[in-house]
Amino acid sequence: MNTVFLLAALGMMVSIALAMIRVVGGPTVLDRIVGVNVIGSETTVLLLIIGYLFNAVSMFVDIAIAYAMLNFILSIGVTKFFLRRKGRSLHNTQKD
Amino acid sequence: MSLLSWIVTLFLMAGVFFFIVGSVGILRFPDFYSRLHAAGKCDTLASALVLGAIALFGLRDFDWNSLQSWENLRVSLKVMMIVLFVCVASPSATHAITKAAFIVGVEPWEKRKRNR
Numbered sequence: 313m314n315t316v317f318l319l320a321a322l323g324m325m326v327s328i329a330l331a332m333i334r335v336v337g338g339p340t341v342l343d344r345i346v347g348v349n350v351i352g353s354e355t356t357v358l359l360l361i362i363g364y365l366f367n368a369v370s371m372f373v374d375i376a377i378a379y380a381m382l383n384f385i386l387s388i389g390v391t392k393f394f395l396r397r398k399g400r401s402l403h404n405t406q407k408d
Numbered sequence: 409m410s411l412l413s414w415i416v417t418l419f420l421m422a423g424v425f426f427f428i429v430g431s432v433g434i435l436r437f438p439d440f441y442s443r444l445h446a447a448g449k450c451d452t453l454a455s456a457l458v459l460g461a462i463a464l465f466g467l468r469d470f471d472w473n474s475l476q477s478w479e480n481l482r483v484s485l486k487v488m489m490i491v492l493f494v495c496v497a498s499p500s501a502t503h504a505i506t507k508a509a510f511i512v513g514v515e516p517w518e519k520r521k522r523n524r
Contacts, residue, residue, distance in 0.1 A: 313465070316417050320458070323424035330431035334443075342440060342509050346447050349501055350434065353451050353494065354427060357458045360487065364462065370479060373486045380490055384497035391501075391508045 314365065321361045328354050345390055352383030416465045423458030426450045439517030440509055448502035455494045463487040 328351055335347035356379050363372025433446025466484035471477045 313413055313416075316413075316420060320420045320424050324427055324458075327424070327427040327431040330428070331434055334434050340440065340514070342505060342512075342514065343443065345505055346440075346444055347434060349498075349505070350430065350447050350451055353455055353498060356490065356494070357423075357427075357455055357462075360459065360462050364465070369462075369466070370483050373483050373490075377486065377490055377493075380493055380497070384493075384501055387501040388504050391504045395508050395511060 317361050317364050321358060321365070324354055324358050324361070328358075341394060345387060345394070348390075349383065349387045352379070352386065356380045356383065410468075412464060412468055416461045419457050419461030419464070423454045423456075423461065426454035426457065430454060440514050441506070441516055444502060444506055444509075448499060452495060452498045455498070456491050459487050459491045459494070463491075 331347045331350045331354070335344050335351065338344045338347060356376050359372050359376045359379060360369065363369035363376075366372075427450065430446050430450025433450065434443050437443045437446055463484040466480040466487070469477070470481070
């Protein structure tokens with residue numbers, strides 16, 4: 313059963329790497345926000361799998377709850393900040 | 409392996425499959441809104457599948473008299489609470505991002521624009 317969890321964790325890390333490409337090279341700011349949101353919710357799951365691999369899941373589940381809430385607040389907050397910012401340019405190339 | 413281990417394995421593999429499909433969708437779709445579609449839907453389903461598998465795995469070898477079993481049950485209930493929270497929070501976060509994109513004025517993708 314440990315092997316199955318390890319394989320699942322590896323697949324999820326591949327998925328995080330694929331989403332990270334969009335975060336690094338996304339054309340607009342909103343693409344990056346979506347990528348970070350996906351990476352956050354995958355990290356929530358990955359934390360629980362790490363908990364089972366280390367036999368300490370009763371500790372890791374609390375961290376996962378906190379991370380899920382933090383991920384939600386992060387995406388809402390960054391979106392609000394993006395809307396209230398002056399200029400609201402989609403591409404973050406500053407043309408001063 | 410027991411029956412529960414097979415079910416857990418099935419759920420885990422399905423969840424990882426949907427995570428990878430969602431990430432490929434984020435990479436490959438041409439438009440911001442369709443990327444958001446791939447991200448939001450696959451994310452909720454895949455999280456629910458993998459977390460449900462983890463919660464089921466905590467219930468293996470349940471014994472009424474051992475304290476460790478009840479501890480595992482408590483952990484499983486907490487994991488199911490994460491599933492409930494994600495099922496509420498992830499669509500609303502996606503909705504907020506979509507609304508921001510709509511206010512800013514991101515244009516939807518059309519096939520004709522490619523040939524310009």
